[in-house]
Amino acid sequence: MSTSNSTAENSIASExxxxxxxxxxxxxxxxxxxxxxxxxxxxxxxxxEQDLHRETFHADECEVIDQC
Structure with missing residues (x-):
């Protein structure tokens, strides 16, 4: 049994x-x-939500563009 199953430790979104x-x-x-x-x-x-998955929606300097 693992003791490191907390959401904060294992959540990608938290990082x-x-x-x-x-x-x-x-x-x-x-x-x-x-x-x-x-x-x-x-x-x-x-x-x-789908708007946020388009590169043209984000500001030019936005770091999320690479994930679209």
Whole structure:
């Protein structure tokens, strides 16, 4: 039995500072609140996750572009 099964130790996402996260929920006080996805590197957001997997969506200096 392994004792190093904690999520924080084994999670690839916890090691990446430049990643796509979501879905995030807008506050209920926002009219027509929805969920959205965010690129943590260039801080751009979209309600469609597939947008974040296109190179043209990200800022020129974004480090996530290499993963698209």
């Amino acid at each position: 990446q500072t430049h990643r796509i996260t979501g879905p995030h929920a807008e506050p209920p006080t926002v009219a027509n609140a929805t969920t959205y996805w965010r690129c943590e590197s260039c801080e751009r957001e979209s309600i469609r």
